[in-house]
Amino acid sequence: MNYYIDLTLLPDDEVPIFxxxxxxxxxxxxxIFDLNTCNIGVSFPKFGDxxxxxIRIHSSQSDLEKLQNLxxxxxxxxxxxxxxxxxxxxxxxxxQVISRIRQTMNETKLSQRISHQTQNNILxxxxxxxxxxNQYRAKMMATGLGNPYLELNSSKGGLYRIYxxxxxxxxxxxxxxxxNFGLSKTATIPIF
Numbered sequence: 001m002n003y004y005i006d007l008t009l010l011p012d013d014e015v016p017i018f019x020x021x022x023x024x025x026x027x028x029x030x031x032i033f034d035l036n037t038c039n040i041g042v043s044f045p046k047f048g049d050x051x052x053x054x055i056r057i058h059s060s061q062s063d064l065e066k067l068q069n070l071x072x073x074x075x076x077x078x079x080x081x082x083x084x085x086x087x088x089x090x091x092x093x094x095x096q097v098i099s100r101i102r103q104t105m106n107e108t109k110l111s112q113r114i115s116h117q118t119q120n121n122i123l124x125x126x127x128x129x130x131x132x133x134n135q136y137r138a139k140m141m142a143t144g145l146g147n148p149y150l151e152l153n154s155s156k157g158g159l160y161r162i163y164x165x166x167x168x169x170x171x172x173x174x175x176x177x178x179x180n181f182g183l184s185k186t187a188t189i190p191i192f
Contacts, residue, residue: 005085056189149161
């Protein structure tokens with residue numbers, strides 16, 4: 001993880017940044033899968049309220065060269081500026097885990113639960129149903145729906161969201177493996 005590439009997304013009057021970011025990330029995910037590597041991670045250096053307009057890809061110089069040699073951006077290269085492969089600076093702010101939050105609660109499950117509990121006379125009145133909905137939605141929001149996300153196309157034709165969790169900045173790096181989205185529950189990324 002001593003090298004990185006920055007992809008700076010270019011604003012377009014007709015195509016919003018979030019759409020460009022999602023399409024580029026979709027291609028990135030597919031290429032990591034094709035490379036069959038667990039040594040490529042990502043960060044979002046302009047993350048604030050939103051993910052920002054920069055995707056930073058971290059890895060070894062050789063893995064980044066393999067990725068770039070695939071010409072993986074294809075037609076999306078016109079929507080971003082790709083930096084050269086660069087060495088991570090000696091001085092960084094720290095190290096951070098960027099991981100995926102798996103959302104197990106959703107509106108469909110809420111409807112199913114209300115239907116089941118209504119049929120079994122657990123929820124008897126509209127007031128009971130409203131209270132249950134409020135409680136469920138509050139818990140759903142607390143488990144990641146308020147976090148930033150990427151929206152990708154599934155192989156089955158639908159859309160799904162990858163909710164991101166940004167861990168606390170740490171003083172020391174932690175080595176580990178990254179998944180096919182460039183995320184990890186344990187390995188850190190240098191933040192600078």
